[in-house]
Amino acid sequence: MLSQSASKATPEELASFYRDLETQSTAALWTVQESVLVNEPKSKAVPHVWRWKELRPQAMRAADLIGTQDAERRVIMLLNPGLDGRIATTNSLFSGLQIVMPGESARAHRHTPAALRFIIESDGGYTTVNGDRIPMHNGDLVLTPNWTWHDHGNNTNTPIMWLDGLDLPLAHMLEAVFYEPYSEDVQPVTLPTDSSLTTYGAASLRPTWENPTETHSPLMHYPWDQTWAALQRLAPVADGSPYDGVVLEYTNPNTGGPVMPTMACHIQLLRPGESTKAHRHTSSTIYHVVEGEGFSVVDGQRLDWENKDVFCVPGWAYHEHANASATEPAVLFSFTDAPVLRSLSLLREQPHPEGHQ
Numbered sequence: 001m002l003s004q005s006a007s008k009a010t011p012e013e014l015a016s017f018y019r020d021l022e023t024q025s026t027a028a029l030w031t032v033q034e035s036v037l038v039n040e041p042k043s044k045a046v047p048h049v050w051r052w053k054e055l056r057p058q059a060m061r062a063a064d065l066i067g068t069q070d071a072e073r074r075v076i077m078l079l080n081p082g083l084d085g086r087i088a089t090t091n092s093l094f095s096g097l098q099i100v101m102p103g104e105s106a107r108a109h110r111h112t113p114a115a116l117r118f119i120i121e122s123d124g125g126y127t128t129v130n131g132d133r134i135p136m137h138n139g140d141l142v143l144t145p146n147w148t149w150h151d152h153g154n155n156t157n158t159p160i161m162w163l164d165g166l167d168l169p170l171a172h173m174l175e176a177v178f179y180e181p182y183s184e185d186v187q188p189v190t191l192p193t194d195s196s197l198t199t200y201g202a203a204s205l206r207p208t209w210e211n212p213t214e215t216h217s218p219l220m221h222y223p224w225d226q227t228w229a230a231l232q233r234l235a236p237v238a239d240g241s242p243y244d245g246v247v248l249e250y251t252n253p254n255t256g257g258p259v260m261p262t263m264a265c266h267i268q269l270l271r272p273g274e275s276t277k278a279h280r281h282t283s284s285t286i287y288h289v290v291e292g293e294g295f296s297v298v299d300g301q302r303l304d305w306e307n308k309d310v311f312c313v314p315g316w317a318y319h320e321h322a323n324a325s326a327t328e329p330a331v332l333f334s335f336t337d338a339p340v341l342r343s344l345s346l347l348r349e350q351p352h353p354e355g356h357q
């Protein structure tokens, strides 16, 4: 019959043993076991709201103070107050507000962290991705996946602003960040305007002769009019998700899966007065309020939000959403690292046992 053994050492002998281990770049697992193999995760990131009425003036101030010659990208970073100066909005995701002024360009470059842009204010600025010039209008989603050349330009008379979303903290943690500037400030446009939308933008119709092998969506542009039309069609007739209301995922037309291997994007509509049930998942999420007002309860904390605010839900934090208006819908854009966790068998989801916090 096997049994557990008793320790033989005196406290002094153990202390001396641990000191010796340290000098050899080793340590005893049993002294830290409980902090390594935790019962469940607890994110250092905290729930937080970044208010549009504070963010926008700071972006305009940045545009006054800094030119694009001195700022490769003029971005106000959204830094999680719980993450002690890390360049991160949640543990794995980064978000920021970028501004390009009339007549300016943000020069061409590429990097392994993947990026997405959700357009907040633009009357026809553009992003060029691998030679495809994509016009940007309010509510559009534009992708610049891993290692794609991209530059931005504003040939309109008003500032353009968008929310950046990147998997930068994840790529940093994996020590897989590469960056390269393009040889010229602006890359040549080599394809007809908005080529990816022309080729892949027809819902449910895919050109058979195109056979992309990339792991990301070949469609780089998800225009707002299509997104809004889909929400409007479904909202009156669908029950929707108990946790998110009428929620739709932007998909890779080749796979039906997420738009990029590291990030999935969603749009959701909370009907007037709708409030959802609480759940939690190991993936973290960054939300942008496209329109409307309401609140989310995250880890027991109420986050009130309104038009164009940004807020985050750390991993494994219970959350639920509510539309505060009795007459208007609330619409949230969000992006998440769920594809990473799913591909590693680390994605877990749990409903709140009582439905609400």
Ligand SMILES: [Fe+2]
Pocket: 109, 110, 111, 115, 150
């Ligand atoms: Fe970039």
Ligand SMILES: [Fe+2]
Pocket: 243, 279, 280, 281, 319
């Ligand atoms: Fe959720």
